[in-house]
Amino acid sequence: MILRKSRLCIPLGAFLICAAVGDSLPAQTSDQSGVVEHNYPTERITVPSWRFAHGPHVRAAFREVVAGARQAIVEIKVDDNKVALGGIVGPDGWILTKASALAGSITCRLFDGRELDARIVGASREFDVAMLKVEAKQLPKLAISETIVPVVGSWLASVGMDSYPLAVGVVSVEPREIPHQAGILGIQLDAVAGQALIVRVFPGSAAAKAGLLVNDTILEIDGVATPTREALVRRVQEFNPGDHVSLKIERDGEQLTLEAILMGRFPGLRPSRNEFQNRLGSGLSERRFGFPSAFQHDTVINAADCGGPVVNLDGEVVGFNIARSGRTETYAITAASISKLLYELMSGNLKPEPEPTNVAPATPSQSTENVNAHEKEPEEKTTPLVPLVPAEVP
Amino acid sequence: MKGVRVALILLASTLVSGLLPAAEPLEYSPEVAAVLDERYPQGVEDLKLIEQQVQLVAAQAVPATVEVEIGHNIGSGVIVSQEGLVLTAAHVIGRPGRSATLVLADGRRLKGRTLGAHHLMDAGMVQISDPPEDLPFAPLTPDENIVVGQWVVATGQPGGILDDRSPPVRLGRVLATEGQWVCTDCTLVGGDSGGPLFNMRGEVMAIHMSIGPEVVHNFHVPVTEIRPVWDKMFAGEVWGGEVATQEHDSGRAVLGLAGRTADNRTLVTQVFAGFPAETAGILPGDQIVAVDGQAIASIFDLTRHMVTKSPGDTIHLELLRNARSMELDIVLSAIGEPLPGSFDPSASEAESDAEDDP
Numbered sequence: 001m002i003l004r005k006s007r008l009c010i011p012l013g014a015f016l017i018c019a020a021v022g023d024s025l026p027a028q029t030s031d032q033s034g035v036v037e038h039n040y041p042t043e044r045i046t047v048p049s050w051r052f053a054h055g056p057h058v059r060a061a062f063r064e065v066v067a068g069a070r071q072a073i074v075e076i077k078v079d080d081n082k083v084a085l086g087g088i089v090g091p092d093g094w095i096l097t098k099a100s101a102l103a104g105s106i107t108c109r110l111f112d113g114r115e116l117d118a119r120i121v122g123a124s125r126e127f128d129v130a131m132l133k134v135e136a137k138q139l140p141k142l143a144i145s146e147t148i149v150p151v152v153g154s155w156l157a158s159v160g161m162d163s164y165p166l167a168v169g170v171v172s173v174e175p176r177e178i179p180h181q182a183g184i185l186g187i188q189l190d191a192v193a194g195q196a197l198i199v200r201v202f203p204g205s206a207a208a209k210a211g212l213l214v215n216d217t218i219l220e221i222d223g224v225a226t227p228t229r230e231a232l233v234r235r236v237q238e239f240n241p242g243d244h245v246s247l248k249i250e251r252d253g254e255q256l257t258l259e260a261i262l263m264g265r266f267p268g269l270r271p272s273r274n275e276f277q278n279r280l281g282s283g284l285s286e287r288r289f290g291f292p293s294a295f296q297h298d299t300v301i302n303a304a305d306c307g308g309p310v311v312n313l314d315g316e317v318v319g320f321n322i323a324r325s326g327r328t329e330t331y332a333i334t335a336a337s338i339s340k341l342l343y344e345l346m347s348g349n350l351k352p353e354p355e356p357t358n359v360a361p362a363t364p365s366q367s368t369e370n371v372n373a374h375e376k377e378p379e380e381k382t383t384p385l386v387p388l389v390p391a392e393v394p
Numbered sequence: 395m396k397g398v399r400v401a402l403i404l405l406a407s408t409l410v411s412g413l414l415p416a417a418e419p420l421e422y423s424p425e426v427a428a429v430l431d432e433r434y435p436q437g438v439e440d441l442k443l444i445e446q447q448v449q450l451v452a453a454q455a456v457p458a459t460v461e462v463e464i465g466h467n468i469g470s471g472v473i474v475s476q477e478g479l480v481l482t483a484a485h486v487i488g489r490p491g492r493s494a495t496l497v498l499a500d501g502r503r504l505k506g507r508t509l510g511a512h513h514l515m516d517a518g519m520v521q522i523s524d525p526p527e528d529l530p531f532a533p534l535t536p537d538e539n540i541v542v543g544q545w546v547v548a549t550g551q552p553g554g555i556l557d558d559r560s561p562p563v564r565l566g567r568v569l570a571t572e573g574q575w576v577c578t579d580c581t582l583v584g585g586d587s588g589g590p591l592f593n594m595r596g597e598v599m600a601i602h603m604s605i606g607p608e609v610v611h612n613f614h615v616p617v618t619e620i621r622p623v624w625d626k627m628f629a630g631e632v633w634g635g636e637v638a639t640q641e642h643d644s645g646r647a648v649l650g651l652a653g654r655t656a657d658n659r660t661l662v663t664q665v666f667a668g669f670p671a672e673t674a675g676i677l678p679g680d681q682i683v684a685v686d687g688q689a690i691a692s693i694f695d696l697t698r699h700m701v702t703k704s705p706g707d708t709i710h711l712e713l714l715r716n717a718r719s720m721e722l723d724i725v726l727s728a729i730g731e732p733l734p735g736s737f738d739p740s741a742s743e744a745e746s747d748a749e750d751d752p
Binding site: 050053054154155172173174176177274277281300313329 | 437438456582606
């Protein structure tokens with residue numbers, strides 16, 4: 001079908017919509033019937049930036065709204081790369097942020113420009129939040145509004161350090177439980193051995209990145225013994241993609257601890273149409289499934305801008321961005337949930353897992369190099385492929 | 395002082411909307427109107443006025459939004475009448491007479507049947523079979539003008555319905571529009587197809603159609619485009635199939651058939667009288683396997699191939715009919731006038747406007 005030529009050209013331009021490529025929208029269909037190509041404008045349409053609902057002109061109207069909270073924003077860096085935002089919740093250097101963004105040596109850049117080393121004091125895996133502590137006094141602190149439940153359609157500003165919010169949007173859905181999705185390690189286990197003995201490590205998988213090798217036996221995941229193949233499968237599935245788990249393994253008679261970040265899709269599989277569309281135009285957080293309670297908003301933020309507060313038009317913190325989870329959605333955990341967690345996180349009752357022993361990720365061994373995951377599906381996997389296989393592989 | 399007055403007006407409008415039937419357009423105060431007409435909000439006062447209106451629109455939009463399940467297709471739709479008429483996307487419903495399930499925001503599952511669809515426009519209708527008395531519905535905009543910059547609210551069921559999740563509300567503005575499409579920055583994704591776009595009076599003004607690579611590429615079919623073909627669609631006609639039915643392409647080579655690709659098979663759905671496909675003996679139901687030696691993976695492969703041809707050219711088609719192979723050589727003719735059953739440009743003001751363009 002010829003894409004009908006558009007004669008539209010709006011000058012004034014600060015922003016280009018190049019809409020020559022498109023994707024029609026049916027969800028989760030295995031039946032391609034009626035999936036149509038459309039009359040996209042084939043020329044560039046230039047739209048002035050004031051017109052965007054979330055553009056700089058609209059965001060400028062929020063200056064007053066974020067004036068207080070932005071002073072309590074922290075930029076979280078891991079090994080000098082910005083990985084998340086955080087918010088100061090206690091004047092003595094208590095900083096709340098997104099837990100799964102953290103690994104390695106953590107530094108915090110404060111509003112006043114100071115860069116301070118931080119340590120993890122507590123973490124909640126289910127909410128994916130962590131409490132950091134930096135050595136500082138009398139910091140500006142966020143006012144967390146426990147009682148305000150955001151109403152659908154209410155403006156929200158995702159606060160950064162700038163005088164404008166880094167992004168704005170509205171509440172899409174009231175707080176609800178965000179469903180769990182099983183994590184994937186990306187290994188094949190020996191079908192006969194009683195223990196969780198690895199016979200294949202898929203290239204590019206969480207297991208490969210963690211340095212697992214063929215003939216390793218997995219003894220424990222996050223402190224829970226996995227004495228059998230079934231126990232290991234069950235244990236891995238309890239976690240969500242993006243979760244950091246520590247693996248106690250036995251290799252050549254020695255015990256080692258490795259850290260793996262679980263994946264959501266088997267390596268080598270192309271993304272489903274659904275995932276493809278959800279990634280159009282915005283990167284997603286790895287850890288974006290399975291939260292006990294979160295509200296959904298339509299603010300488009302970067303995955304690395306999660307972990308910071310969202311405020312309402314009165315400048316009150318109503319939640320913390322916890323995941324960029326799709327093209328249409330960002331999740332924020334409610335201020336009420338955070339308030340309940342604060343003490344636990346600060347008190348050390350929710351201490352993070354012990355640091356894994358540092359084992360350099362092994363270079364791929366001869367046993368994994370010969371495996372081509374694209375050609376042959378494994379018969380046994382640590383997790384079932386079924387819910388993750390695209391309904392139709394493009 | 396101004397703040398107090400504004401608050402009172404907004405309170406009043408909330409109360410009024412609570413008393414009105416669901417499908418009445420929402421009123422708004424001159425203050426709200428003024429802010430909505432601005433290029434962009436100037437400060438928190440303006441944002442609060444917009445927010446109040448968005449909350450009212452959302453409250454009206456959500457109950458009227460449905461998830462549409464037809465065969466393996468899952469999309470969204472909007473109930474636009476007390477009698478249970480649902481607007482959705484053509485590519486969600488496919489063809490008429492299919493049984494459909496419509497899931498309301500409150501979880502109710504209603505049975506329905508597909509009516510007509512205009513595939514080129516990508517709009518279609520479903521009739522709820524036994525509409526309950528308390529069926530929520532949303533009004534259609536009577537307004538012919540879509541204004542760039544106007545504030546809009548999108549709902550739908552992105553990714554299909556989820557337990558405990560009401561249809562997510564998204565706020566955006568009209569970035570650009572031309573005849574058959576509106577582009578907004580209300581983010582959409584698979585599953586939203588056929589869902590409604592509302593103006594700030596809570597009226598349905600467009601139906602979600604497609605997305606592009608950036609988050610600001612969200613396309614919708616305006617209701618003003620659907621209205622001229624309303625009766626035809628309501629009567630269960632399906633037209634605007636993908637091949638050679640485009641009225642814009644006068645003078646191009648034409649084969650004269652429509653088809654769809656399903657389950658990796660490309661089937662002829664319609665053969666237009668008086669065109670080469672009919673003369674050559676192609677029948678609806680024939681499977682198109684290859685054209686000029688190139689395998690056809692999708693109906694679009696055929697349309698792309700047609701684009702390279704001129705009237706008078708011969709194409710070689712390989713077909714399957716009742717599991718038997720057939721090969722045909724067909725001489726293409728030229729598109730002169732709109733094909734039978736195709737969209738009639740004269741019926742739409744917007745189209746006549748478009749024709750005036752160079």
